[in-house]
Amino acid sequence: MITYVFPGQGSQSKGMGGSLFDEFKELAEKADEILGYSIKQLCLEDTDSKLGETQYTQPALYVVNALGYLKKVQDTGKEPDYVAGHSLGEYNALFAAGAFDFTTGLKLVQKRGQLMSRAVGGGMGAVIGLNEEQISDALKKNNMLTIDIANYNSPTQIVISGLRKEIEDAQPVFEGMKDVQMFLLLKTSGAFHSRYMQEARREFEIFLQDFTFSELHIPVISNVYARPYKQFAVKQNLIEQITQPVKWTESIRYLMGFGEMEFVEIGSGNVLTGLIRRIKREAQPLLLTDIECKNDVKKDDLSIPPERASFLIETETVKIHNQKGNPETAKGNNRTFEGISSSSLGSAAFKKDYNIQYPYITGAMYRGIASKEMVIKMGKAKMMGFLGTGGLNVSQIEAAIQYIQKELSEGQAYGMNLLHNPIDPNKEEEIVDLYLLHGVKTLEAAAFISITPALVKYRAKGMRRNTQGEVIALNRIIAKVSRPEVAEAFFSPAPERIVAKLLAEKKITEEEADLLKVIPMADDICAEADSAGHTDGGVASALIPAMITLRDQMMRKYQYQKKVRVGAAGGIGTPEAAAAAFIMGADFIVTGSINQCTVEASTSNNVKDLLQQMNVQDTDYAPAGDMFELGAKIQVLKKGLFFPIRANKLYELYRRYNSLDEIDEKTKVQIQEKYFKKSFSDVYQDIKSFYPTEEIEKAERNPKHKMALIFRWYFGYSTRLALGGSEENKVDYQIHCGPALGAFNQWVKGTDLEDWKKRHVDVIAVKLMNETVELLNQRYKKFLENCN
Template sequence: MTMSLDPVAVGARASWGVVPDAVVGPVPTESVRECLEHTAARAGKEATPLGPAADPVVPAGPARRTAGTLGSTAFREEYGVRYAYAAGGMHGGIGPPGLVVRLARAGILSFLGTGGLTRTQIAAALRTLGDRLGPAAPFGVNLTHRPFDPTAEDDVVDAALHAGVRFLEASAYVRITPALVRYRLRGARVLADGRAHAPRKLLAKVTRPDGARLFLGPAPARLVTRLRTEGAITAGEAAAAPLLPMADDLCATGDAGGYTDMGVLPALLPSVIRLRDRFARAFPAAGRVRVGGGGGIGTPEAAAAAFVLGADFVLTGSVNLCTVESGISARAKDLLQGLDVHDTTYAPHGDLFELGGRARVVKKGVLFPARADRLYDLWRLHPSWEAVAPAVRRDVEERYFRDTFDAVYARLRAAAPGAPEPDAKRRMALVFRWYCDGALRLAVAGEAGREVDFQIPCGPALGACNQWLRTTGLGAWQDRHADEVARAMLEGAAPAVGPSAR
């Protein structure tokens, strides 16, 4: 009789060491005895003696996260810092040399705030930093886009190049300017292997994906040609331009203190990372631009979230405002240490007043946001100052300007000799911007009796930071130092960041 075998059943039994008799046939008894004796002899020779059971081998897990291992290793190496963390430049002298020195000595990248400073003041600050830190320290300068005053950008770039500053932070840019390109390409060259090298690093803060696109690609060819024709860059620097992205690092900046597009970091950061990856595939010779996260980084949990989202580094601003090293006045710091997360709002941004730019500022205890909004509405709705109702003009002059409109405008004209006479609407914008800029200077100086006019650029991150630091005994600003806040934030973030995050 023929027996049919189920191959699946045979395979299953064979896998357990059971082979059907129908497959192998009968086995002679003598052969079985010899096989067993042979197996027993081998077992006696080769078996491991009985003893204590060995501990099971457990695969090693990922190393525990620490503050110094968060984020990008390349970021730490290229900037010569201990942490993947940067302190952004702050406008109007709020981020002074003392703050930069404190952070740089702690191995933390920081940027000198230059917005609102004169060329002489910037040069003096850079001399101070050079004397106190030396050229190799991890610090740079901030360059804020000034669409209505392009000479201010040239002043910053000239001072930075003269002082040998290696790092630049670009803020609020809506287009690439000649000043940016000139800094980026200074000393750039094409290497023997065909790649390009730029000795000066550029970190760009972007608030929208279209802003990120500006810095992920090379410098606009028309600007490179123009600068080469003017003799502002060399032939070698121009040849390197098509092989370099405009920035080495991008910081996707959510809703933050100062100029903001009111973005949400968990939406913005992944979008910029994906955009970077697309550019990297299309432009492989330029290398990989790092992407960090900023805006709302005021607690260990917020920093951890940014790293989990894929940030190569984090960047802070508002939390550094309320520290001993900050350049803002003690009166302003007293106000800042009491803020909660809901104590800031939006107001017109002086540098982008006519474009409708907005800035995050303190609202608790001050009237600046409401007053600046009123001025913007007056400018938007009236063709000239004379067209504004007389009662409104008197109120603004007496309470806001504490001077007449005509007297303020006369001083502005005297400060810009040779400039063409603007039209009536532009004159309004110039005077209203003067009020916004002056409100920041009042906060920096801490002028008594003018507290209601203080403009303090600040985001909700500081309110969250205040809550966190009160639990650590650092509720008072006199006890806060920028480097210690940074370390505490990263040390608190490290345990919350999983092994697969950056």
């Protein structure tokens, strides 16, 4: 068997490529067009001495390696059995295997080189003579814990990576060790393949979202796992490769394990040929009894529930147990577990339906705090965000829809919020009509306690059967609920009485009325645990399983053709919280509080400054202004603010008294002077221009209702103070927020994201998903190791 290996950065040299540029003139011209300069001139002449600069080195090596491969296949008439590449060379291995064409690969490498070239202040050093264990011990004993191992080039040639000064400081430490033959400072600008490349990784992941990869027809050995690529994980491997070490030694030992294996280096130089000779001298093959064979293990072979199979990670020689608890092994007494990627989390159907890459949504936040800019940012990053329409008027909502649709004109996902309005149900229908007019296809239903005519109308419009007889609902609803009885209403078909009423009013057709009987009201349910929004203070670990169980019962009851998905919201601000949600079975996650403290959030800088400083204990419950009389609660920031105490005081007074006249004089003065900064009569004049005539008439007849309307004014007032950033009345800010943001602040402390001015919703989302995957892989690996 033959393996072609492709070198990476460090193997470049002036004159590389030789006659290849003329032999493959058409490809060389395509490269020039993409890069904006002559690749032939760069490689053969390097007149400007740019060949050693990362942004030029990587494209140059990719082109030379790729043309070298095409020449080799042309001369021999056959392809290799395996391919592998060292760091940048892995892109050539993927090109050889058919993952992408020449120009696509060059675009990927060009971007990778540009991002990695921006990493400054880092350094790398090669330690020759010590093995992995000795180097790890030296780093620990000398408190050099900020240095990472970047390349396992051979058993006794290992590259470390970190801040330049720390690498330089490490040089005398290693040179003073007995077995060290040499310590060589490498000529790099960045700390490649280390934690310090996180920013490049984040940006590269966003860039990769627009690419798809073809089926691999040659096995490619991954730098990250030292095992063959899994087709579904090509993109994730390329993302992880930027920050993860290159496991070259283990990769070669894996290939050696197949028996007689010839290694042929393709491209510039013979660096890898030398390393492979060294590995063969210093290490033994990984025998086939120690590694996986092709198709040795399939997910359906495992004696665990299939919904957990996607969390299994790749390890060596891991024993599992059968249902009786007895040790059981696969062929060759070993089983291998696949690593998961961020693209494998959640429901594949959910991602397909909404045309998104990750099962991740940013939820709506009142008065447009979840802004149009936030929605656009998420859509362009192949995720989905909802505009916070609560408290906005119709003209404001319409302007936002038009702006979002203009910016997301390529089919990217977006959605609009519909907040339940128990005071004026007609407002709900007015907003729904606006959504129907502008073709808004996804709605987030929030704070509903029952199904309303507006929701049914939205769900019904445009429904039809396809040629297979399946019901197609053009308008999707994602319902955020925190109580099982409300969830049951959304899991059920539309209420018959509402359907009949809409049909009688000719607001829906007879066909739409019939089709409403066979589909649920919502495509997706979001189980909202303790959060900033309207909440019942639910505990996620109790709420999510209960909602999933209820969903399964309702699916059996109504025999729906399509499964209703269950997502999770509330308290999600760290990888640990997101991982817990997915492990419990969530099909998707929704974040809220953490997005309020970002550049895109449409609230004041004063609010963001306060939020940036909060911790998990800095929130409290207060009445919800829009559902004041019902006693509904929201969660708000309390640190440094009087709003929670004052809002709860108003609700207690409302419960205790039947009118303002019954309240003692001292308390009334306090409220008017300290809370409202104006008299009750002035407040009442304000609300007359806001509420519909029937509400004011009701207030004139009912003193308790009048008191409720006046007290509710404070909630709008306190929100306006926060949104406007009033310095004078900062203590009265109403800032909806859950403890998730406090946990998030602790998680990102000491990183760029500690400063809200550097927090962007898409960057947060990608980081959270990536690190959730890393955490799951680490925890599951540890669990499986403990089973041995």
